[in-house]
Amino acid sequence: MSGVTEPGSRVEELLRAVREGRGPQIPALVAALDPAERRACLPELKALRKQVRGEWSKEASARSGALLFAGAGCHAGPAAAATWIGGRDFAGRSWARHPALADVVEAQPVEWQIEVVTRLSARPVQQWGWDLYPLIERVVRRTGCPVPDSEAFTTEWLRQVSSGGGGRRGESTTLLERLRRDPYLPVLLPKVFELADIGSMLDHRRSDRPGDFWPEAVAGLAAEGVLDRAGLIDRCLARLVRGGRPGDQRLFLVTLQALAPTPGEYAGQVRSLVALLDGLSAVAGHAQQVLTELDEAGLVEAEVLTEASAVVLFRTEKKLVRAQLGWLEKAARRSPERAGPVVLAAAEAFGHPDTALQERALNVVARHLKAAGEAVLPELRFAAEGLSPAHHARAGVLLGAPVGGDDPDTGWTELLPPVPVPRPLGEPIATPAEVAEELSALLAAEQPEVAVFERTLDGLVRHAHRDRAALAEALGPVLRVHPWNGPGRWADCSPRDVLYVALAITGEVDPHRRDSFWRRQARSPLRGEHNTVHGNVLAARLTEAAQRVTADRPPLLLATPTDATGALAAAVLVERVAGYEAAGVEPGPADLHTALLRLTPAPDGEVPAAAGRLASPAGRWVARWLREGGLPRRRSERVVFAPMAGAKPVHRYWERWWEELKRVVVAQPGIGAGPEGPAGERLGADFRALLEGTEPSVARVRKQAEWQWQPTAHWAALLPHHREELAARWLDWFAGVADREIRGPARMLPPLAEAGGPAGLAVHLAVAYGLGARFPEDRTAAVDALLVLAARGDLDAGLLGRELAELVAIGAVKPVRLGQAVAAAAETGAYATVWSVLAAALPGLLAGEPARGAGDVVAVAADCARRCSARGPIEQVSAVAQRSGSSRLVKESRALREVLAG
Secondary structure (H helix, E strand, C coil): CHHHHCCCCHHHHHHHHHHCCCHHHHHHHHHCCCHHHHHHHHHHHHHHHHHHCCCCCHHHHHHHHHHHHHHHHHCCCHHHHHHHHCCHHHCCCCHHHCHHHHHHHHCCCHHHHHHHHHHHHCCCCECCECCCHHHHHHHHHHHCCCCCCCHHHHHHHHHHHHCHHHHCCCCCCCHHHHHHHCCCHHHHHHHHCCCCCCHHHHCCCCCCCCCCCHHHHHHHHHHHCCCCHHHHHHHHHHHHHHCCCHHHHHHHHHHHHHHCCCHHHHHCCHHHHHHHCCCCHHHHHHHHHHHHHHHHCCCCCCHHHHHHHHHHCCCCCHHHHHHHHHHHHHHHHHCHHHHHHHHHHHHHHHHCCCHHHHHHHHHHHHHHHHHHCHHHHHHHHHHHCCCCHHHHHHHHHHHCCCCCCCCCCCCCCCCCCCCCCCCECCCCCCCHHHHHHHHHHHHHCCCCCHHHHHHHHHHHHHHHHHHHHHHHHHHHHHHHHCCCCCCCCCCCCCHHHHHHHHHHHHCCCCCCCCCHHHHHHCCCCCCCCCCCHHHHHHHHHHHHHHHHHCCCCCCCCCCCCCECCCCECHHHHHHHHHHHHHHCCCCCHHHHHHHHHHECCCCCCHHHHHHHCCCCHHHHHHHHHHHHCCCCCCCCEEEEECCCCCCCCCCCCCCCCCCCCCEEEEEECCCCCCCCCCCCCCCCHHHHHHHCCECCCHHHHHHHHHHCCCCCHHHHCCCCCCHHHHHHHHHHHHHHHHHCCCCCHHHHHHHHHHCCCCCCHHHHHHHHHHHCCCCHHHHHHHHHHHHHHHHHCCCCHHHHHHHHHHHHHHCCCCHHHHHHHHHHHHHCCCHHHHHHHHHHHHHHHCCCCCCCCHHHHHHHHHHHHHHCCCCCCCHHHHHHHCCCCCCHHHHHHHHHHHHHHC
């Protein structure tokens, strides 16, 4: 290592250039070193890399680039060099695209270069993109080595060629022309059909010129003979059968349509077409149309019609079901000898949730039953048991036997899920090795559970107190796999940032020091510019934990909850504070304030008495908190609000900025900060911000639409006994699943329903918006929340029903989506619960001119009323039932009127 310390040496000059961030000079400095000198540089380069990791400044970025170039040139082995170049901490700064890296690599032997790029091409795409493509592509072109066909390389090649070679100015060629002359086309284009998540890259047209759209370009190459047409058709169909994201499916469907297979070509793909009937709606519709045409041309076996019907008639898309019944009708008319299979296939739709489709299927059976013969009657009678009661009489006459003889009302029992029982967090983690395992599990999870995060944080603090060196050793392998680059200025502090505490334990970050950037900002690196109030609380907790495990090392955390909702049992907190007093340790403010917010109220008894014997300021504050009942609860006010009205339109792809939407929200006056401490202590500013009131405002809605932060279980775990206040604060997110068609926020509805505290207007409004959500998974979450509230006795059915009617009236909730949600709830067996909600909603829903799709809701109401023997007329239902016409709304209203009349 003498070369490192010798003044004026070539090694020292290289290291000095790295420290100063003089990246462009690195290739020449590396080239001047012999192999021994390069090896001598590696220990210092690795040490510098640890120092730079996690720093976010212009100077640190320059040092990072210089480190990348120097390390690539100093590693003699291609495997080690590839590992260095592909490191995650170099990603996101685009240094891998710098010509200096290519100069360093190309100075090595050709075999070394080929091995390095082969290994690099196999590396996955990182969060911030894949910057390795220019280097690999340059080596491939220069050396003539085989073209890598990895997923990452193919994806980046596709991005380059589809964007015109990286978006160069003056690019005048079309996509077809660029693909035609691209030397990688024969190798990489077949791999495109195996890529995931490429729909958004290829689904747009770059210009109006023919061939400047991916499907057109592929079809053009097939027409010219450049690509094998039959092979492309096979790949399109195989990719569609495999499934995937809707954007990808639509792209390959359009590609298949651009290839325009002939009936003869499609005839050899019948099995694939039948498989597509179970796919995305647009894909299934295309396959259904093709199969219908093939059937009319006599190019498919008769059994295909029956097999296709068995798949399609169970789908929820009415258009597909109607088309399938139409196909059956045409087949029976064209070939009367097929009437038997046709009527049996049509009977599959007797169990469809849409009673109008049941009626259509019954019509097909009625028209062709005579030709089918009596042999089909037993199966038809069995299938007819799935029909709505409104069709029982007609089906009985048609099939010559009563239908629905077993009255479903007899012995009816309401089915609700069991009342959720809090899941204990369990015993503290016992060993440093188990802490490392729990941390690894947390980092591998896409959405870590509250229990995993809280146990991990508590385990880090406990074992840092017991044996910091042993814990640091156990954490080492995990930290090498999961480096931490900070939350970033555009991200909210999240459970993954517990890595900051782990790195403080191992000494890789100093939580008591601020580099130049954070000193200017005067805040912790965990506090990004766009943190939510919940993220600021989490940042305060993690920052405090990181500082304390490297200073006074407390024995444990007070705020670790006792169950997965975030609740903290009073007896446990009193015991922990007593342990702190015995050890002579003061709790951290953030830890104590979090514990107070999570504290479960305790009735008079031994626990409050034990708390009264605590002598420390923290202990007396806990005792007072228990004595006075903690945070107060205040009533929220209902507000009808137009969040977009008067706001300047901002063109963002996720915003329907042209609409002036209305919402029903609440104005929450705030929870209050709870009892003060014995010396007048108050909750910290971050915690008070969490408890402030919420007022609807354009600015807040705009901010949420812009950053798209969404509530998480970790947010809810901060206030586990105040679900109404949480719902009020998050109501704009919940409303967005219905009127802004945002995906995801409704997943927090079941945890809200399971949390503690009253369930008032805000909670019921949140569930109402969820029942009208755009995406099925959000509606499912809302149904789960509805059933949990009912099982706990917390559901105000009248309130929920009236708010649903109001949301439909202002256009925030579409009746079709609401009908699907309440139908799903009813199918669980909660007929009385669903009826109680809909009975309150129907007067408002049917007042005036009902919205399109209201018939779906009335159909569910009629079924639920029949099953739970509901009686008593509803004026608005009777008024709609008296109208002329045969619309579904009128038919279902008549059916409901008859049920309610008994």
